[in-house]
Amino acid sequence: MNTSNVSSFTKAKIIDIVSEYTTEDLKQVSHSDSLDSIGIDSLSLVEIIFDLEEAFDINIPSENELEQQGFNLSSLDDVVTLVESLVQQNIQNKVDNNE
Amino acid sequence: MSKRIVVTGMGAISAAGNNVSHFSEYLFDNNNKLINTIAPISLFTPEPHHASMAAEVKNYDPAKNFSKAELKHFDRFTQFALLATDEAITQSKLAFNDRPLAQRTCVVHGTSIGGQETIEQSYSLLFESDKKRAHPFTVPKLLPSSATSHISMKYGIKGPAFTTSSACSSSGHALIMSVLMLRSNMVDVAITGGAEACITSGNFHAWDGLRVLSHDTCRPFSANRSGLIIGEGAATLVLETLDHALARGADIYGEIVGVGMSSDAHNMIQPLAEGAEMAMNAALQDADILPSDIAYINAHGSGTKQNDKTETYAIHQVFKAHAPQLKVSSTKAIHGHVLGAGAALESIASILAIEKQQCPPTKNFKENDDECNLDYVPNQAQPHGIEYAMSNSFAFGGLNTCIIFKKYIPKI
Numbered sequence: 258m259n260t261s262n263v264s265s266f267t268k269a270k271i272i273d274i275v276s277e278y279t280t281e282d283l284k285q286v287s288h289s290d291s292l293d294s295i296g297i298d299s300l301s302l303v304e305i306i307f308d309l310e311e312a313f314d315i316n317i318p319s320e321n322e323l324e325q326q327g328f329n330l331s332s333l334d335d336v337v338t339l340v341e342s343l344v345q346q347n348i349q350n351k352v353d354n355n356e
Numbered sequence: 357m358s359k360r361i362v363v364t365g366m367g368a369i370s371a372a373g374n375n376v377s378h379f380s381e382y383l384f385d386n387n388n389k390l391i392n393t394i395a396p397i398s399l400f401t402p403e404p405h406h407a408s409m410a411a412e413v414k415n416y417d418p419a420k421n422f423s424k425a426e427l428k429h430f431d432r433f434t435q436f437a438l439l440a441t442d443e444a445i446t447q448s449k450l451a452f453n454d455r456p457l458a459q460r461t462c463v464v465h466g467t468s469i470g471g472q473e474t475i476e477q478s479y480s481l482l483f484e485s486d487k488k489r490a491h492p493f494t495v496p497k498l499l500p501s502s503a504t505s506h507i508s509m510k511y512g513i514k515g516p517a518f519t520t521s522s523a524c525s526s527s528g529h530a531l532i533m534s535v536l537m538l539r540s541n542m543v544d545v546a547i548t549g550g551a552e553a554c555i556t557s558g559n560f561h562a563w564d565g566l567r568v569l570s571h572d573t574c575r576p577f578s579a580n581r582s583g584l585i586i587g588e589g590a591a592t593l594v595l596e597t598l599d600h601a602l603a604r605g606a607d608i609y610g611e612i613v614g615v616g617m618s619s620d621a622h623n624m625i626q627p628l629a630e631g632a633e634m635a636m637n638a639a640l641q642d643a644d645i646l647p648s649d650i651a652y653i654n655a656h657g658s659g660t661k662q663n664d665k666t667e668t669y670a671i672h673q674v675f676k677a678h679a680p681q682l683k684v685s686s687t688k689a690i691h692g693h694v695l696g697a698g699a700a701l702e703s704i705a706s707i708l709a710i711e712k713q714q715c716p717p718t719k720n721f722k723e724n725d726d727e728c729n730l731d732y733v734p735n736q737a738q739p740h741g742i743e744y745a746m747s748n749s750f751a752f753g754g755l756n757t758c759i760i761f762k763k764y765i766p767k768i
Binding site for chain 1: 567
């Protein structure tokens with residue numbers, strides 16, 4: 258599986274998860290729009306983070322830690338970027354541990 | 357005219373000391389001489405990536421305070437409740453061997469969760485260690501009302517006794533119910549407060565999921581605040597009608613002149629300013645004073661992004677032009693968020709503020725936040741003339757309490 262396949266699989270799964278929390282059709286909206294504007298409030302985001310952690314076996318850092326690392330979770334694109342980065346880190350860690 | 361209600365005893369145990377005198381030293385410790393109350397959790401091993409800091413009661417050995425037989429019945433939260441109550445009742449010099457007084461005294465003690473340690477230990481034995489039986493005292497030990505029952509049994513107090521549970525306002529509701537029973541002439545004395553001991557693995561997994569726990573420390577109202585720090589402990593106050601206290605020559609530490617309660621009717625997690633405003637306005641109205649009479653507010657100030665800006669907004673709405681003159685501090689950076697014991701512990705902090713004519717500081721305050729623009733008494737206690745102090749508690753689920761304390765001035 259190359260990186261772009263990983264990426265498209267990840268993105269599709271993220272969108273599936275986020276779709277559960279909004280009535281907006283995520284195929285019809287810009288993924289750079291704020292989460293608020295696509296119907297995701299801060300409480301839903303807490304649940305989405307939990308679902309993403311479970312689905313991808315990742316740990317999403319706290320809001321303050323994310324800020325320090327230069328991430329924020331304002332839009333769907335932000336969520337995808339963060340999850341992809343954490344998934345890649347996981348893969349890299351597993352490779353390192355096997356070497 | 358409604359009966360006047362006074363405080364004639366106080367007891368506290370928390371990360372900030374094992375009695376009220378130590379608590380006072382922590383609150384007004386301007387030289388940072390005392391050890392840090394917020395520290396890595398020692399009661400269990402947190403998961404990697406999870407919050408790992410808490411405000412635990414320090415150097416606490418249950419066996420030094422209770423017998424082996426008692427500990428079979430006392431969850432950690434009950435132990436703290438009994439220790440704080442013992443200090444408060446000792447200070448009040450009350451004894452309940454006189455039957456009319458025993459029947460005219462109530463016990464109202466709050467807790468958010470109750471016997472969490474007992475629940476988790478029992479589940480661990482049943483589900484992890486494959487034990488087939490739970491200890492026969494598991495149920496009476498874990499009940500949220502267990503502490504109330506043990507207080508009434510220990511002192512032979514036979515009037516109304518019950519537990520209030522409304523998350524972080526539990527002991528606020530306990531104090532207010534006590535005040536209302538005293539005013540209505542149902543009782544002459546109330547033993548009231550709250551206790552909490554839920555620094556446990558299962559509970560922290562649950563709190564961590566909510567993403568409101570700080571991973572380092574509690575910085576209320578500071579722009580770089582990162583969430584709340586859970587604490588543990590208990591606080592108990594002895595309340596009496598003024599007539600009853602004067603008749604027996606009791607020492608009086610303060611007066612409760614106003615109580616307010618409200619419900620946001622909005623959301624289980626997110627606070628609503630309107631709910632906080634209603635509780636503060638109700639307390640001011642009950643006290644029959646003007647907003648400008650309040651000199652100091654011991655804020656709920658949990659250190660979460662949402663609470664602190666909502667509470668600030670609500671204070672502006674209630675106090676309007678007087679808001680900039682108010683001293684507002686959150687002592688949670690000192691003792692942590694003691695959940696169901698918080699309102700009672702912070703009530704004691706408010707009474708001590710009046711007694712010392714000093715505002716305890718908001719410790720760990722580093723950066724101004726545009727949405728938090730009050731005088732938060734940053735980092736250092738400040739001398740201040742305080743006749744009236746207000747204590748706020750705003751709980752998950754939008755359950756709010758507000759209590760106004762007044763300096764007690766004896767008639768000469």
